[in-house]
Amino acid sequence: MHLKVSHYVRKTPEPDGWIKLAIITRDADVPRAKEFYYAFEEGRPLTVDKVQSWEQAKSIRKLDWEPHIKRGQSLWISPEWSVWLASSEDPLNDRHRLLIESCEGRSLPTTFQSPTQELEDLYESEVAGICIKTGKVTFANGTYLGSHDQAERPEEYKLPYWQEVVKTRVLAGLQVRNPELTPDGFQEQEHRWPYIMEAIDTGVLALPFEMIFRTPLRSPIEIVQLASATHLVLVYVQEENTETQLAFTDGGIYLGDKPRGEWIRRLSEADRSLCTHGSTSADHLIWKEISRNRLKRARVASLGRVEELVKWLHDFPEGVVICDVGIGYQMKGKAKCPELLRELGMADRLGMTWVQYPEPVPVGIAYKKSDERWGRFLRRIVYDALSSNNPRTMASVNEFYDRCRGLGMEPILLDVLTAQ
Amino acid sequence: MRVDALALAELTLRKNFAYWKSRWSPCVEPSPELAIAAAIPTAHTFPSEIWIGDTARYPYREIFFEDRALLSRNSRTDRGKIQKGDPVRTMEDAIECNLHHFVFAYLAVHDPYYAEQGRPEDVAPTQWPFGVFIPHTLDEFPRCNATRRDLASPDVKNGTEGLEAQFLMPDDARRYAEYECQNDERHKGDFWHYWGGYQYWRDPKYKEENPWTWRLEFHYLNSVLVEQVSAVLWPVGMVRLESGGWRPTLTDNKEVQRFRMEYPGISLVTYNWDPDDFSDSLIRASYSVMRYYLDKGLFPDTAEDAWRYLENAS
Numbered sequence: 001m002h003l004k005v006s007h008y009v010r011k012t013p014e015p016d017g018w019i020k021l022a023i024i025t026r027d028a029d030v031p032r033a034k035e036f037y038y039a040f041e042e043g044r045p046l047t048v049d050k051v052q053s054w055e056q057a058k059s060i061r062k063l064d065w066e067p068h069i070k071r072g073q074s075l076w077i078s079p080e081w082s083v084w085l086a087s088s089e090d091p092l093n094d095r096h097r098l099l100i101e102s103c104e105g106r107s108l109p110t111t112f113q114s115p116t117q118e119l120e121d122l123y124e125s126e127v128a129g130i131c132i133k134t135g136k137v138t139f140a141n142g143t144y145l146g147s148h149d150q151a152e153r154p155e156e157y158k159l160p161y162w163q164e165v166v167k168t169r170v171l172a173g174l175q176v177r178n179p180e181l182t183p184d185g186f187q188e189q190e191h192r193w194p195y196i197m198e199a200i201d202t203g204v205l206a207l208p209f210e211m212i213f214r215t216p217l218r219s220p221i222e223i224v225q226l227a228s229a230t231h232l233v234l235v236y237v238q239e240e241n242t243e244t245q246l247a248f249t250d251g252g253i254y255l256g257d258k259p260r261g262e263w264i265r266r267l268s269e270a271d272r273s274l275c276t277h278g279s280t281s282a283d284h285l286i287w288k289e290i291s292r293n294r295l296k297r298a299r300v301a302s303l304g305r306v307e308e309l310v311k312w313l314h315d316f317p318e319g320v321v322i323c324d325v326g327i328g329y330q331m332k333g334k335a336k337c338p339e340l341l342r343e344l345g346m347a348d349r350l351g352m353t354w355v356q357y358p359e360p361v362p363v364g365i366a367y368k369k370s371d372e373r374w375g376r377f378l379r380r381i382v383y384d385a386l387s388s389n390n391p392r393t394m395a396s397v398n399e400f401y402d403r404c405r406g407l408g409m410e411p412i413l414l415d416v417l418t419a420q
Numbered sequence: 421m422r423v424d425a426l427a428l429a430e431l432t433l434r435k436n437f438a439y440w441k442s443r444w445s446p447c448v449e450p451s452p453e454l455a456i457a458a459a460i461p462t463a464h465t466f467p468s469e470i471w472i473g474d475t476a477r478y479p480y481r482e483i484f485f486e487d488r489a490l491l492s493r494n495s496r497t498d499r500g501k502i503q504k505g506d507p508v509r510t511m512e513d514a515i516e517c518n519l520h521h522f523v524f525a526y527l528a529v530h531d532p533y534y535a536e537q538g539r540p541e542d543v544a545p546t547q548w549p550f551g552v553f554i555p556h557t558l559d560e561f562p563r564c565n566a567t568r569r570d571l572a573s574p575d576v577k578n579g580t581e582g583l584e585a586q587f588l589m590p591d592d593a594r595r596y597a598e599y600e601c602q603n604d605e606r607h608k609g610d611f612w613h614y615w616g617g618y619q620y621w622r623d624p625k626y627k628e629e630n631p632w633t634w635r636l637e638f639h640y641l642n643s644v645l646v647e648q649v650s651a652v653l654w655p656v657g658m659v660r661l662e663s664g665g666w667r668p669t670l671t672d673n674k675e676v677q678r679f680r681m682e683y684p685g686i687s688l689v690t691y692n693w694d695p696d697d698f699s700d701s702l703i704r705a706s707y708s709v710m711r712y713y714l715d716k717g718l719f720p721d722t723a724e725d726a727w728r729y730l731e732n733a734s
Contacts, residue, residue, distance in 0.1 A: 009547045009695075010476075012469065016663065017661040017666075017667070018662070019657060020696065024545070038532075038545070038698035038699060039696050041697075042624070043627035054544060058472065059470055059471045059545065090660065
């Protein structure tokens with residue numbers, strides 16, 4: 001039976017450490033299941049009436065978002081009253097732990113006060129082109145929030161409304177816009193990476209939707225880090241027993257488990273035509289390797305659009321595209337587009353192998369590096385969002401955590417964020 | 421006819437025993453091994469922490485350090501511990517029989533489910549449960565009586581005998597347990613199958629049989645003083661320290677030391693309670709400690725010691 005956590009038994013946390021919570025579960029495969037259980041004790045059901053009476057007495061707490069749980073995982077409560085789903089053995093070292101509920105309505109740790117209080121310090125000052133005066137916000141000419149294709153130029157809002165706008169933007173930035181991690185789901189996601197950095201740097205763009213990979217080539221910007229990109233992908237035309245496939249899958253063995261950088265050596269030895277997705281972190285990595293003479297410059301192309309990458313593989317079937325995981329999915333999705341398919345016949349012919357970045361790349365919400373006050377403010381809003389106990393916000397955050405891993409990224413933890 | 425547990429007649433209770441015994445036909449006399457039931461302590465279970473509304477309460481602190489006793493529901497109401505409007509279990513049958521004047525215990529293993537029945541705390545799940553072993557020396561009628569079953573058991577509800585017939589003298593109740601183990605084919609002559617041995621407990625089918633429905637229930641008038649109990653099972657959990665490492669909980673707050681100082685004659689047995697093994701961790705501890713006690717005549721320091729002893733013995 002697959003179980004979901006529906007409730008936890010309320011408990012006072014310990015002042016100096018994390019302690020497990022007693023939980024109530026239900027069958028994850030049965031919508032509106034009539035029975036509940038203590039933790040994993042499926043042989044001894046609790047009735048709906050009993051659970052409801054406990055809920056009514058507030059001795060147990062219902063979760064708005066019911067996470068799946070399996071043996072080896074537990075619900076933990078931290079000294080700050082935050083509830084986490086994490087390893088039963090060691091929650092603090094569990095890199096996959098999920099924030100389930102924050103603070104149970106109690107005050108946040110003293111290191112982070114409310115964004116409103118922080119804004120007091122920003123009055124009468126200009127931040128990223130936004131002028132905040134006596135509780136009102138004025139946007140300077142040319143400054144807008146949001147993505148390049150959804151520009152907004154509001155002129156004046158009251159402060160709380162503006163805070164909400166920023167928060168919404170941040171949360172939107174946390175989400176992969178298409179809910180399903182399928183090739184088709186990535187087709188619609190278009191970015192113009194080369195322009196984002198300049199837009200931020202020049203103060204035109206205060207808050208981008210996109211999650212930015214902060215590579216050394218993006219030195220003018222800083223990020224509020226939310227994840228580390230650990231993997232990227234090699235995409236190639238998959239033909240059985242071809243030299244290409246053998247070279248990059250090691251006879252079927254997943255290269256992602258090999259020592260970091262091993263795949264670059266193999267790529268170089270294979271002497272294939274290479275192509276990167278221009279102005280992305282994968283592109284930056286390959287150019288760095290070229291500059292170190294680990295790859296031959298003459299064999300590397302760089303293209304900006306996903307369709308172009310697919311067409312390039314059609315023209316160079318022995319070649320390899322190096323790109324971030326999301327772009328890899330987009331390529332496979334594009335290859336299934338009726339138009340491209342008619343033209344190229346590439347559907348189901350693309351193979352994708354995950355490989356590790358030699359060093360994890362920080363990923364997050366970008367801001368202009370010299371504008372540290374704006375950065376601090378963004379960081380507080382992100383923290384506020386991540387530690388919110390608003391069910392919808394928490395659902396967004398948890399989905400973000402899950403999807404990060406599907407995209408070759410490891411989300412960072414709340415306490416790491418506070419230390420940034 | 422209304423039954424008053426405060427005014428039970430010994431003769432009636434003796435007749436009840438004779439009646440239930442006669443229901444076994446043929447009735448096989450219990451084997452000598454089943455005489456365990458004659459003196460085995462009964463079990464009372466309660467949670468360490470409960471939340472009602474936005475307030476946390478700590479029953480173990482009230483019991484050990486304020487009341488210094490397990491109190492009946494009525495005594496708790498008299499002392500203002502149950503306020504008007506507090507969520508409490510209805511326990512209609514028990515109240516109808518005046519059983520709310522008594523502290524409940526079971527001739528069985530400690531089970532968190534028992535703490536959900538008959539106490540005000542049953543409005544909350546029994547987390548971090550404490551277990552109390554009550555000695556048979558408190559089986560003194562009329563301050564103590566027993567019922568053949570929990571009055572909410574389907575055996576009672578579906579039977580035709582009525583509530584009064586369920587009441588037994590304490591010594592007869594223990595004797596009845598022996599007969600039951602011997603004659604009820606579910607138990608196959610094994611006392612631990614009746615009582616709730618961990619080896620049975622691990623079988624999901626055993627849980628599905630709802631063992632609580634066949635166990636005897638003991639009632640002690642008004643209160644059981646902590647000084648009178650044989651031993652206490654004290655739950656311990658591990659806290660993952662943010663500064664690194666681990667420490668046990670509920671033991672570093674000096675309450676264990678305080679208990680030992682205030683009740684030097686009472687055995688305090690710690691056991692590891694794991695919320696992921698909600699009932700199992702308590703049941704394993706209760707079973708192993710009881711087996712250890714019956715073998716050696718004293719209680720171990722920890723349930724884990726007792727478990728190791730049992731494993732080595734087998």
